[in-house]
Amino acid sequence: MAYLDSTAKTDLRVSEATPKDYFDLLKPKVMRLVVFTALAGMLAAPGPLDPIVGFIAILAIAVGAGASGALNMWYDADIDAVMSRTAKRPIPAGRVTADESLVFGLILSILSVLTLGVMTNWVAGGLLAFTIFFYAVIYTMWLKRSTPQNIVIGGAAGAFPPMLGWAVTSGSITLEGCVLFAIIFMWTPPHFWALALWKMRDYDDAHVPMMPNAAGEKSTRNQMLAYAVLLAPIGVLPYWMGFAGVAYGVVAAVAGAVFAWLTYSVWKVAGADPKLKAEKRLFGFSILYLFLLFGVLLFEAVIVRLGVFA
Amino acid sequence: MSDVKDVNDQGIELTDAQAKARKLRSVAIGVCLAAFVVLIYVGTWAKLGPALFIRQM
Numbered sequence: 226m227a228y229l230d231s232t233a234k235t236d237l238r239v240s241e242a243t244p245k246d247y248f249d250l251l252k253p254k255v256m257r258l259v260v261f262t263a264l265a266g267m268l269a270a271p272g273p274l275d276p277i278v279g280f281i282a283i284l285a286i287a288v289g290a291g292a293s294g295a296l297n298m299w300y301d302a303d304i305d306a307v308m309s310r311t312a313k314r315p316i317p318a319g320r321v322t323a324d325e326s327l328v329f330g331l332i333l334s335i336l337s338v339l340t341l342g343v344m345t346n347w348v349a350g351g352l353l354a355f356t357i358f359f360y361a362v363i364y365t366m367w368l369k370r371s372t373p374q375n376i377v378i379g380g381a382a383g384a385f386p387p388m389l390g391w392a393v394t395s396g397s398i399t400l401e402g403c404v405l406f407a408i409i410f411m412w413t414p415p416h417f418w419a420l421a422l423w424k425m426r427d428y429d430d431a432h433v434p435m436m437p438n439a440a441g442e443k444s445t446r447n448q449m450l451a452y453a454v455l456l457a458p459i460g461v462l463p464y465w466m467g468f469a470g471v472a473y474g475v476v477a478a479v480a481g482a483v484f485a486w487l488t489y490s491v492w493k494v495a496g497a498d499p500k501l502k503a504e505k506r507l508f509g510f511s512i513l514y515l516f517l518l519f520g521v522l523l524f525e526a527v528i529v530r531l532g533v534f535a
Numbered sequence: 536m537s538d539v540k541d542v543n544d545q546g547i548e549l550t551d552a553q554a555k556a557r558k559l560r561s562v563a564i565g566v567c568l569a570a571f572v573v574l575i576y577v578g579t580w581a582k583l584g585p586a587l588f589i590r591q592m
Contacts, residue, residue: 240553242556244562275582294568
């Protein structure tokens with residue numbers, strides 16, 4: 226009896242996790258970007274789209290992205306605890322266990338894929354399943370800890386949402402969807418390495434081979450410049466291919482040039498500034514860049530669908 | 536045997552914070568499940584519409 230009592234009081238863990246802790250497992254900030262880019266792809270794609278089905282599709286994509294976030298937090302709990310940026314996440318903070326996060330992530334993954342497949346089409350459903358697999362297994366479990374190219378290849382997971390949105394409406398994987406994928410794919414390395422350059426010590430402590438730690442700052446800056454220069458013309462491709470309008474073309478050209486210029490500044494300063502102002506400026510603008518491109522794409526798509534100029 | 540029964544009757548005493556968190560989680564699960572059912576119901580109508588009633592005899 227006494228043994229059972231002490232067991233109940235010491236070994237049995239009763240959770241104090243609130244719904245907000247579980248919501249935090251979904252990485253809401255990442256989810257916002259996923260919803261935004263997927264919505265832009267979904268509305269820019271040709272073909273009829275029922276608003277209710279579209280709403281459910283976006284919700285399923287958001288939950289699927291969140292599920293992959295929960296799976297990422299389950300696997301990465303050990304390194305999250307070491308890095309200042311992630312130490313307050315629900316698992317390292319002790320509010321949710323890793324097992325709870327795993328089950329939560331798996332259930333949401335299955336439900337989101339089935340919902341998207343049944344409600345829209347199985348190309349989109351299959352692509353969502355692949356995206357979750359890519360982020361949770363290929364990136365989190367395999368690449369993140371083994372190669373400094375982790376962000377480059379793993380960034381593909383973040384690039385799938387607009388392609389997914391396109392597949393929801395068109396029912397297929399097309400060149401246009403691939404171009405939207407390429408924009409985020411090329412954008413990810415300079416965006417993330419700008420952050421990594423001033424959070425290097427964190428990644429070092431966690432033994433995560435980010436490019437600045439593994440290949441050195443000079444090589445990282447060279448690669449960032451190469452990606453930014455390639456991104457500028459790719460960003461304008463939707464206009465040249467005819468699935469985005471003039472407003473998009475102008476914004477993408479100007480923003481692409483600014484992005485390349487800011488990356489050139491990072492390359493030129495080459496770490497001489499201890500406050501890393503150029504890196505921080507580039508990181509801030511990189512978020513604005515993606516917001517501008519997909520925001521204008523979304524805006525134009527809404528105008529076309531509403532027939533404002535018809 | 537009676538010892539085991541006693542333990543079961545007594546259960547685990549939750550602290551206020553634990554009880555509050557459990558209640559919040561239960562409400563959240565209930566709301567999410569209800570929302571999911573409504574979504575599937577409305578989505579089925581939106582996707583199939585009148586075709587829902589067309590059956591081959």
